[in-house]
Amino acid sequence: MFLKLLPVLLSMLALVSIVLFLIPDETLVKYMGEDSGSKGWVTAALIGSVALIPGFIAYPLCGILVQNGVAYSIIAVFITTLMMTGILTLPVEAKFFGWRISIIRNLISMAGALIIGLIMGFFL
């Protein structure tokens, strides 16, 4: 099972490395920072969904974003989609669940992330 997954995983990791390089922190701050409004929400959900980023990268990244004035509710959306939904990781997921269910799971999770962000906005 491991060897069968390996080529897909390697390709995915290569793509994620490229994407992570193409989206620098400053860009994230610019689109999700203060007064970004609904644009910030959309950016957080979309960029967060590009790939499945593990927590040890996601948390420090979000720490930087908070220091630069990104709202906590947007951070919640970003962090949840980062870890929960991944378009680049879909081929790996589809090997287990099939394409249709994988896409549905990712879409529902994205909606869930937005709900989490909305509720967080009430408290913080």
Place this chain on the structure above:
Amino acid sequence: MKKFQKYLFPLVFLILIGLSYLFDFVAGEKIGLNFWMFFKEMILFLPLMFILIGLFDVWVPRERIENHIGKKSGWKGTGIVMLLATLQAGPLYGAFPFAYILWKKGCSIRNIFIYLGTFSTIKIPMLTFEIGFLGLKFSLLRTLITLPVFILIGYLMEWYLKDKDFEVKQP
């Protein structure tokens, strides 16, 4: 030949990264560092995950899984899956093989998706890390809000998939 094709993209990628280092191409070097970081994580976690899955397959009898987290398991089952997920570490793609083995042993659809949701966003080993970067209040609130949302997603997926031939495949 077909096997080679599958490795073509990673191979070209690695050659380009190698060339970047040779010619001091900064963008390529940065991408290479990113890749190395992800690769290390994969190589550390996945073999462990597969050993865990292997042991789980041999040692845990199907009836036990069916009784505790199967179709008729209820809230206690949900609790068990969540506990299982929060204690593990690693990226979400490491959870897919484990979801497969849970499914094979008779875990319910709802609990499979609750497992994936909890595994991806709430991990006790990572919680201290999150508190360090984002503060206690944020981390606790996020955990408390995220849990019910993911339980709901589990119910949604179960409701959507109940009349369809859902299966977790072995790749």
